[in-house]
Amino acid sequence: MLVVETIAKIRRAFFVQGKPIKAICRELKLSRKVVRKVIRSGATEFRYERGTQPLPKIxxxxxxxxxxxxxxxxxxxxxxxxxxxxxxxxxxxxxxxxxxxxxxxxxxxxxxxxxxxxAAYVPLSFAPGEAYQFDWSHEVVLLNGVTVMVKVAHVRLCHSRMLFVRA
Structure with missing residues (x-):
């Protein structure tokens, strides 16, 4: 498989230095077919990609x-x-x-x-005041120059997505 570096050497030797294909083949130890393919195509990298994987045994x-x-x-x-x-x-x-x-x-x-x-997605909808989500957290707060651990209640209303926080 040709790497980008080899392709660059072939293109530089042919287009910039003006070397013949036979000389490039001798220098880089490549076949004329490969050198011609690189010169004729503008690709900088050649890859083989199979369209579909056959499953003969399965x-x-x-x-x-x-x-x-x-x-x-x-x-x-x-x-x-x-x-x-x-x-x-x-x-x-x-x-x-x-x-x-x-x-x-x-x-x-x-x-x-x-x-x-x-693709299966069920959107949730709630009536006002029907449901909420609640959680506790512990936060470190600076009060009057003293760090204090505070318990905080978080309430999120499901209808409006409004967040209430109470320490």
Whole structure:
């Protein structure tokens, strides 16, 4: 893979110093195809990005894995299976792929499920005087040159969001 530094050397040698492609290839120990590609494109960095990840091994057991993940997600945190346990259960059912593939699939599955549940939002509305939130705090206050610990009551009205503080 070419790094930005090598690309800069190729472009500088060709455009600034006027060296031929063959000389650049000899100096940097690169093929002519690579040097031509860098010169013709204006890119400063080349990356390979796969559009979609194929799932050849998970494919036949995808429905089973989805079922295991959904059942597992509905359980309490202490009762949930780890991904390694889910992987071992799939192995018992004939899965021949790697643990990494299961882990990547489970992460994507969790992300898509999280996006669906994040959209569920119920706005709260209260009538005046219907509800409030209350809390205590301990504050250090300077009174007449003496630092004193004061207990403070905080009341927030839910309808107007008005805050009342009383020491």
């Amino acid at each position: 494919g036949p057991l995808k429905d089973e894995l989805d079922r295991l993940l959904s059942v597992n997600a509905d359980k309490a945190a202490r009762e949930r299976l780890t991904l390694i346990r889910i992987f071992e259960e799939l192995r018992g059912r004939g899965y021949e792929g790697s643990y990494d593939a299961v882990r990547r699939y489970a992460r994507r599955w969790t992300e898509t499920r999280g996006q669906a549940t994040a």
